[in-house]
Amino acid sequence: MIVRKDFLLFILKKLGKVIFTVWVVTTLIFFLIRLMPSNPIQQYIQNLVVQYGVTYEEASSRASTLFSMDLEASLLSQYLTYMQDAIRLDFGTSFLSPGVEVTSIIAARLPWTLFTVGSGLLLSFIVGTVLGAVAAYRRESWYEPIISGTSSFLSAIPDFLIAIFLILFFGVFTWGGRGSIVPIFQLRGNFSPGVTPGWNMPFISSVLDHAFLPILTYFFSQIGIWVILMKGSTAGCLNADYATIARARGLKPRKILGSYIGRNAMLPIVTEFAMRLGFIIGGSLIIEQLFVYQGVGLELLKATNNRDYPLMQAIFLVMTVAIVLSNLLAEILYGVLDPRIRAKGGRKGAK
Amino acid sequence: MECWIRESVRKEVEKVQNRTQTQATLHNLTKRSRLSRNLKKIRRALMQDLVGTMGLVILLLIILMSTLGPIWFPLDEVSDPEKILMAPSAEHFLGTDHLGRDIWAQIVSGGRELLVLAFLTASIAVLIGIFLGAFSALIGGKLDETLVFLADVWLTIPRFPLLVVLSGFFRLSAVALAIVLAILSWAGLFRTIRAEVLSLKTRDFVEVAFMLDMPMVHIIFKEILPNMMGFIAANFTLLMRAAIYAQVGLVFLGLLPLDQNWGVMINVAWNQGVIYNPDSIWFLLAPTIVICLLILSLVWISRSLEEIFNPGLQK
Numbered sequence: 001m002i003v004r005k006d007f008l009l010f011i012l013k014k015l016g017k018v019i020f021t022v023w024v025v026t027t028l029i030f031f032l033i034r035l036m037p038s039n040p041i042q043q044y045i046q047n048l049v050v051q052y053g054v055t056y057e058e059a060s061s062r063a064s065t066l067f068s069m070d071l072e073a074s075l076l077s078q079y080l081t082y083m084q085d086a087i088r089l090d091f092g093t094s095f096l097s098p099g100v101e102v103t104s105i106i107a108a109r110l111p112w113t114l115f116t117v118g119s120g121l122l123l124s125f126i127v128g129t130v131l132g133a134v135a136a137y138r139r140e141s142w143y144e145p146i147i148s149g150t151s152s153f154l155s156a157i158p159d160f161l162i163a164i165f166l167i168l169f170f171g172v173f174t175w176g177g178r179g180s181i182v183p184i185f186q187l188r189g190n191f192s193p194g195v196t197p198g199w200n201m202p203f204i205s206s207v208l209d210h211a212f213l214p215i216l217t218y219f220f221s222q223i224g225i226w227v228i229l230m231k232g233s234t235a236g237c238l239n240a241d242y243a244t245i246a247r248a249r250g251l252k253p254r255k256i257l258g259s260y261i262g263r264n265a266m267l268p269i270v271t272e273f274a275m276r277l278g279f280i281i282g283g284s285l286i287i288e289q290l291f292v293y294q295g296v297g298l299e300l301l302k303a304t305n306n307r308d309y310p311l312m313q314a315i316f317l318v319m320t321v322a323i324v325l326s327n328l329l330a331e332i333l334y335g336v337l338d339p340r341i342r343a344k345g346g347r348k349g350a351k
Numbered sequence: 352m353e354c355w356i357r358e359s360v361r362k363e364v365e366k367v368q369n370r371t372q373t374q375a376t377l378h379n380l381t382k383r384s385r386l387s388r389n390l391k392k393i394r395r396a397l398m399q400d401l402v403g404t405m406g407l408v409i410l411l412l413i414i415l416m417s418t419l420g421p422i423w424f425p426l427d428e429v430s431d432p433e434k435i436l437m438a439p440s441a442e443h444f445l446g447t448d449h450l451g452r453d454i455w456a457q458i459v460s461g462g463r464e465l466l467v468l469a470f471l472t473a474s475i476a477v478l479i480g481i482f483l484g485a486f487s488a489l490i491g492g493k494l495d496e497t498l499v500f501l502a503d504v505w506l507t508i509p510r511f512p513l514l515v516v517l518s519g520f521f522r523l524s525a526v527a528l529a530i531v532l533a534i535l536s537w538a539g540l541f542r543t544i545r546a547e548v549l550s551l552k553t554r555d556f557v558e559v560a561f562m563l564d565m566p567m568v569h570i571i572f573k574e575i576l577p578n579m580m581g582f583i584a585a586n587f588t589l590l591m592r593a594a595i596y597a598q599v600g601l602v603f604l605g606l607l608p609l610d611q612n613w614g615v616m617i618n619v620a621w622n623q624g625v626i627y628n629p630d631s632i633w634f635l636l637a638p639t640i641v642i643c644l645l646i647l648s649l650v651w652i653s654r655s656l657e658e659i660f661n662p663g664l665q666k
Contacts, residue, residue, distance in 0.1 A: 029516075152654075157646065157647070285515060305605075319509050324507050
């Protein structure tokens with residue numbers, strides 16, 4: 001019973017931090033929009049006054065409706081209404097496409113990003129942990145330097161440069177005079193223009209064709225980290241008591257690696273995986289620009305280039321919330337998997 | 352009392368260490384002979400140093416190219432419409448760009464600004480990190496707790512999207528970007544330096560300095576910092592890497608006005624549709640490769656620095 005109370009306290013503390021972080025980010029955005037000299041509202045009013053000869057009052061009332069902020073009210077009450085809207089997930093309508101709710105734009109774009117980045121992350125996680133465990137277990141083998149070298153090489157190179165190399169390799173260079181491996185029209189967009197979205201074969205295959213290179217990019221840009229982490233974690237478990245005993249019992253190496261060492265080595269990696277889940281949404285900006293992939297990242301870029309502030313702030317908030325929540329998930333997972341952490345966190349909270 | 356506890360803890364730790372060591376040797380003896388193990392170790396050490404040396408050589412070559420190169424290979428000031436997007440030739444051995452200018456000359460002059468700004472960013476960030484990290488660890492108490500909490504919160508804000516959003520509000524100049532980048536990356540460095548200082552704080556020479564009532568500035572700059580130089584240098588190169596990533600990324604997205612660097616070249620080459628023109632592929636490929644080399648050299652240097660100063664990590 002005591003343990004459970006500790007655990008509850010632990011989670012409550014973490015939840016408090018989540019709420020605090022989200023509050024900091026929303027407040028930051030409010031100050032950027034409202035308080036900075038030459039903030040977007042001021043610029044909008046200036047623009048109306050100078051270019052269209054509208055009076056200042058008229059312009060500022062227009063700005064009020066557009067930004068859904070009562071500019072006459074005091075700063076504090078403006079801030080309060082802004083926070084109320086944010087809590088109700090009401091981020092207003094997009095400037096660029098008037099009348100369209102910001103949330104509906106995000107809802108339309110989010111699945112694409114989740115699909116590509118998520119599958120890239122999952123694939124690289126599976127392949128990377130297996131390779132890392134093997135590299136640590138067979139440290140004397142000839143292929144260990146190849147695995148370690150390649151993964152440290154891949155983890156150093158920025159993801160968008162990997163994307164450029166992949167585009168050149170698959171989509172541009174002609175191999176043996178037969179044309180490129182991936183036809184160049186598949187390098188852009190989410191699916192081919194001819195197909196109708198829905199659960200039909202041509203659409204699904206077109207989506208997969210178009211997602212191939214982005215997923216491959218995410219795969220290559222993350223696999224190095226998994227190999228390095230898993231290798232380090234496995235190396236730490238190699239000489240643990242249970243591994244020595246398993247060896248003494250004469251178990252097969254594959255069994256030792258899989259059931260004894262691998263399982264324990266996975267603990268820290270799983271929490272790292274939960275943490276990285278959050279970067280699924282935010283980590284795709286440049287890649288989506290390169291592949292003209294219509295996801296959240298590209299939408300944020302479009303919004304930034306066109307100064308579409310409601311959209312910008314909502315997407316940025318979504319990205320932050322994703323990371324904050326996945327951090328929470330990682331911390332809870334860690335507490336569940338490793339009772340020592342939970343006990344420590346609980347006692348600290350109780351103090 | 353405290354002394355006694357420390358003593359007993361040390362004994363306990365030693366016991367555990369001895370046990371794991373005997374286990375390790377037993378394990379190794381059964382597997383391989385001593386000789387081949389030692390050979391392995393030497394090869395490993397050489398390899399690691401090789402990587403670090405390679406990184407250093409590449410970095411020096413890039414710096415040399417960017418400082419002295421422009422004297423021999425000046426940028427083409429005027430465009431030449433007759434030589435647009437040419438394949439590599441004897442005259443232009445990386446070909447020409449969409450305005451008929453030599454690409455090699457652009458590569459040679461494209462690194463200077465990037466390097467200077469990355470250096471500036473890393474310097475400011477390291478200064479902030481040392482200042483906050485060292486004081487937070489030495490003073491402790493409420494200040495320390497608050498800073499650790501704030502760093503925790505700060506680290507969850509996605510940095511690159513934040514930069515993109517910020518560039519929507521301000522027109523960032525190159526120097527302003529360097530400063531903003533440095534300020535944005537305070538939390539990570541603060542954490543690592545704080546941890547390092549905390550571990551140094553319990554070492555004898557620092558405790559003695561505290562007992563002698565030395566001023567805080569003396570303790571930080573004369574006792575602690577000299578013992579962290581390798582650690583700081585390793586982090587410095589990693590910060591430079593992050594700065595280059597952010598700069599090239601923002602420039603590629605067209606959110607940052609910079610006149611001549613490799614990121615701009617990638618941006619222009621991409622927007623000119625170079626990938627549809629196999630002859631002029633070096634316009635895109637050359638800056639990409641140089642950026643990769645620069646970043647790899649920085650990462651390699653930092654890795655071997657860490658291994659030299661932190662032999663405990665070697666496994």
